[in-house]
Amino acid sequence: MKVDILAIGVHPDDIELSCAGTLLKHMDQGKSVALLDLTHGELGTRGNGPLRMEEAMQAAKVMGIEHRTILDIPDGFFVNDTTNKLKIIQWIRYYRPEIVLANAIEDRHPDHGRAAKLIYDACFLAGLLKIETKDLNGESQDRWRPKAIYNYIQDRLLKPDLVVDITGYMDKKMESILAYRSQFYDPDSSEADSPISGKDFLDFIKARAQTYGRQIGVDYGEGYTVPRVIGSNDLFQLI
Numbered sequence: 472m473k474v475d476i477l478a479i480g481v482h483p484d485d486i487e488l489s490c491a492g493t494l495l496k497h498m499d500q501g502k503s504v505a506l507l508d509l510t511h512g513e514l515g516t517r518g519n520g521p522l523r524m525e526e527a528m529q530a531a532k533v534m535g536i537e538h539r540t541i542l543d544i545p546d547g548f549f550v551n552d553t554t555n556k557l558k559i560i561q562w563i564r565y566y567r568p569e570i571v572l573a574n575a576i577e578d579r580h581p582d583h584g585r586a587a588k589l590i591y592d593a594c595f596l597a598g599l600l601k602i603e604t605k606d607l608n609g610e611s612q613d614r615w616r617p618k619a620i621y622n623y624i625q626d627r628l629l630k631p632d633l634v635v636d637i638t639g640y641m642d643k644k645m646e647s648i649l650a651y652r653s654q655f656y657d658p659d660s661s662e663a664d665s666p667i668s669g670k671d672f673l674d675f676i677k678a679r680a681q682t683y684g685r686q687i688g689v690d691y692g693e694g695y696t697v698p699r700v701i702g703s704n705d706l707f708q709l710i
Contacts, residue, residue, distance in 0.1 A: 492637025631694030
């Protein structure tokens, strides 16, 4: 199958926290979307791998996204090696996206920056003819390289190269985040506190969207950095 956008996150909830509004907006414009999580997020302070998988599928349902794949790359201890790159290449060639949204290039959580490099490498290698992969039916896959990679911004307030207006999609974005009921604010939870489990973190997510939105004169925005020069054939698309 082919999609317009493949959003990739190293942990379930990375996508929802950082680029859900962008995905929702483009789906309303008729674009097709798929999600790929590299790990189960099993090292998170709260919850566990199976529960995170269940929550991820619920979050996809909230966003109206049918296709979500969760790989078995180990949380926290993954490396940028041949095995892990091939796992991602297989799904890039399966979904054949025009655009890939990927983890932040650097962040408080070291997995995010390492995942960004792993995803970048896999996107490049997926376009090489002599790298062979097979689909789920054992058939050889054709090469495919996305036209663009945009790295969403996560915990650290990086200077964006691009901000997408997500005004009108903030409430649905927050609903998708709260599908991860084990991870975020729950005053009745008996689990240990984490940097993302307080109400202040949810307030931060909304304030960050307001901060990026203000930079382009809208209510809410999601920021991205770009590893290449942005091109356009229409200056009015950049207003």
